[in-house]
Amino acid sequence: MSLVLENLRLPLADFALEVNVELAAPVTGLFGPSGAGKTSLLEVVAGLRRPSAGRVQLHGRVLDDAAAHRHLAPEKRHVGYVPQDLALFPHLNARANLEFGHSPGSPISSAKVVEILELAPLLDRRVHHLSGGEKQRVALGRALLASPAILLMDEPLSSLDQRLRQRVLPYLQAVRREFSIPMIYVSHARDEIEMLCDEVLEIAGGQCTRRS
Amino acid sequence: MTPDDWQTLWLTIWTAAAAVALILPPGAALAWLLARKQWPGKTLAETLVALPLVVPPVATGLVLLKLLGRRGPVGGWLYQTFGWEIVFTWKAVVVALAVMSFPLLVRSLRTAFEGVPVRLEGIARTLGRGPWNVFWTVTLPLARRGLAAGVVLSFARALGEFGATIMVAGYISGKTSTLSLSIYQLVQTGQDAHAMKLLGISVVLAFTALWISELLTRRKQPS
Numbered sequence A: 001m002s003l004v005l006e007n008l009r010l011p012l013a014d015f016a017l018e019v020n021v022e023l024a025a026p027v028t029g030l031f032g033p034s035g036a037g038k039t040s041l042l043e044v045v046a047g048l049r050r051p052s053a054g055r056v057q058l059h060g061r062v063l064d065d066a067a068a069h070r071h072l073a074p075e076k077r078h079v080g081y082v083p084q085d086l087a088l089f090p091h092l093n094a095r096a097n098l099e100f101g102h103s104p105g106s107p108i109s110s111a112k113v114v115e116i117l118e119l120a121p122l123l124d125r126r127v128h129h130l131s132g133g134e135k136q137r138v139a140l141g142r143a144l145l146a147s148p149a150i151l152l153m154d155e156p157l158s159s160l161d162q163r164l165r166q167r168v169l170p171y172l173q174a175v176r177r178e179f180s181i182p183m184i185y186v187s188h189a190r191d192e193i194e195m196l197c198d199e200v201l202e203i204a205g206g207q208c209t210r211r212s
Numbered sequence B: 001m002t003p004d005d006w007q008t009l010w011l012t013i014w015t016a017a018a019a020v021a022l023i024l025p026p027g028a029a030l031a032w033l034l035a036r037k038q039w040p041g042k043t044l045a046e047t048l049v050a051l052p053l054v055v056p057p058v059a060t061g062l063v064l065l066k067l068l069g070r071r072g073p074v075g076g077w078l079y080q081t082f083g084w085e086i087v088f089t090w091k092a093v094v095v096a097l098a099v100m101s102f103p104l105l106v107r108s109l110r111t112a113f114e115g116v117p118v119r120l121e122g123i124a125r126t127l128g129r130g131p132w133n134v135f136w137t138v139t140l141p142l143a144r145r146g147l148a149a150g151v152v153l154s155f156a157r158a159l160g161e162f163g164a165t166i167m168v169a170g171y172i173s174g175k176t177s178t179l180s181l182s183i184y185q186l187v188q189t190g191q192d193a194h195a196m197k198l199l200g201i202s203v204v205l206a207f208t209a210l211w212i213s214e215l216l217t218r219r220k221q222p223s
Helices: A040-047 A094-099 A110-116 A132-147 A162-179 A190-194 B005-034 B042-054 B057-068 B073-082 B090-114 B118-126 B131-159 B164-167 B179-188 B192-218
Strands: A003-009 A016-023 A027-031 A053-058 A061-065 A078-084 A150-153 A185-186 A199-204 A207-211
Touching: A003 A040, A016 A040, A016 A199, A016 A207, A027 A040, A027 A190, A040 A053, A040 A078, A040 A150, A040 A185, A078 A132, A078 B057, A078 B118, A094 A132, A110 A132, A110 A162, A110 A199, A132 A150, A132 A162, A132 B118, A162 A190, A185 A190, A185 B118, B005 B042, B005 B090, B005 B179, B042 B090, B042 B192, B057 B073, B057 B090, B057 B164, B090 B131, B090 B164, B118 B131, B179 B192
Parallel strands: A027 A185, A027 A199, A078 A150, A150 A185
Antiparallel strands: A003 A016, A003 A053, A053 A061, A199 A207
């Protein structure tokens, strides 16, 4: 993976997110306390927030360049984003949620995603009839089927209890193994980070404080 | 009910429906802009849209009369270009109902759009859908109950319009005689019993429309 966040600046309510880093590991963990700016950073990469300064470059393609007033629309970035609240579409069933971003020529097939994430029994269920863990898997599958160049996951297991976390974690490992999509994985839990990530970036108060 | 009563009822319903159909596209566009975007002159637009709610309907009717009359800037142009006469015809009824219902429609639709989480629209865009596609596949389906309630509510408002309509369309039996205008006319000519019958029909119509609007508003979206 090559994600360059060059002199990136995003003013937030109490501080500014300021990051200057190049991420190259297949899976990078973002670790840090609540309110450190981790979600805001993901939203910048996804194109949902516009930085006030700096550049974002993914695999050599410029997504944001504040100096040149360049901001690529979210739909043109090929950045998959699984937000903390999952944001599944409540008016669609699981199948329609999954297919929402799937184009016919996509290199990732629905059948494979359904198989890896064991989604077949859920496909015809409405979103509000899914459990927390099932929703997580549908949201993950939906992001994968859009064939992203990078997958951003914001504390995907935080709303699940310990038992469910242990059930969903193997699915994330399977995604990492089967799809080889670079990932940025935000979590509070060290065990998740250790299990999934090759590199860890610690963020506090909008600044990168440590890289390991 | 006499054949004339049926004609009055039918005229009232179809002119109200035509008025709502006329204002729905611009009303929805404006409501979306007010709900989702910041733009210069937004407050001015909000105030102008709400104006018919607070200005006396008769005054709004007078403005329409001046604008749409054969010597008015809009009516004059329409007459010379297309040969259309607006005032004191069914067209004037539709325009009056449309203008008077517009604020309520925009307010209701705006609330409906504001009820759709911006976040869902953002996520839809990260999945490769453009803004227009997101509007049709996410915003509109999620706002549909609120939108339907707004449409029914402005239809109900149009059913009962009087002040602006009497100014710009007058009372012409069979042509501009909506329920409210007919009730006024019947009372003026001492036919109180007949007026009461039309009053009953008006109440039933308005009650049904409001009931539907309430049902649509109260039924929650699945979350």
